[in-house]
Structure formats: C-alpha cells, structure tokens
Amino acid sequence: MCRVQGPTFPTNAVILGKWIPPKQRSWANAMTEAGSPLGGLIAMGLSPLVCTTIGWRATCIVFGSAVAAFTVVWQTKAASTPGSCDYISQDEKSELIRESVYDPNAPVPKMRGQLFTIPRLPLIFMLAPSAVVVMTSHAIYNFGRYFLYFWMPSYFNEGLGLSPHIA
Secondary structure (H helix, E strand, O other): OHHOOOHHHHHHHHHHHHHHOEEEEEEEEHHHHHHHHHHHHHHHHHHHHHHHHHHHHHHHHHHHHEEEEEEEEHHHHHHOOHHOOOOOHHHHHHHHHHOOOOOOOOOOOOOOOOOOOHHHHHHHOOOHHHHHHHHHEEEEEHHHHHHHHHHHHHHHHHHOOOOOOOO
C-alpha cells in the first residue's frame, strides 16, 4: 500500500503546480486531498447496497472495475502540461501564461535512459529512526485496516454463518 499510495500526495503537488494558479492552489489542494476520504465514504455507503444486491464477493469486482475504468479515462485524457493538453481552451492557456504557471517556450525535459534517480539526501532522512517508526506504524495501520475490510465479510459469512446484509 505504501509503495502504491505513497507517491500520490507529492505527485498531486507537482501536478497542481503545473496546472493551477498560485492563488487557487490551496483550494485545489484541499479538493484533491478530500478525494481519498470522500471515495472511502462513498464506497462504504455503496458497498452494503452492492453486497445485498449481487453478493459480497462481487463488490470487489464492481469497485475494481470502477477503478480500472477511471484509470483508462485518466490514461487517455490526462496531460502533463497545459501545452500537451488537447482540450484546454486558448483562454485557459492564456490565463495560465499570465499567472506564470505555464511557459510555452520552456524546454521539455528529455529522459536520459533512466526513468528516475533517487536523491541521496532524502534517502538518508527516510532511514532515520524516527522516519522508520512513522512509516512502520503507518504500514501496520494500513495492513490492519485493509485486512479487516477484505476479511470481515468472509468472517461474518463463513465464520458466524451470517449473511453480509444482516451483519
């Protein structure tokens, strides 16, 4: 979970820096950060409905399919910069240029063999005992939470003999 979800928050900051004017970034960041808990809230509200309608095992397939569909849309529609976006209007581009968010004359960085490099100094900080404790406790918390999410329906159904909508 940490390897998959961990980079999303720093990546969001980079994307917002390339797309959002400085005066609007705090609002955009708040909306971005609210997406994860809001998605969890929606999933917790819809899961019982899906579970009682088509079965608890199918709930994983429904949500997995929704994530896959979102991924396909994101991969086909998302753009790294306003200049590489096909559907942004000229007025929006002009505003981003005026706000110094986007520079159409800036050189596009080219990749040189390696996908990315790991800077040494942040790696040293990540290995500090305090950072290791925080990362370990977060990983344990996530493991416990997702373990309960995935195995609780099985326990109610197979261990206690209850159907998920009764439990």
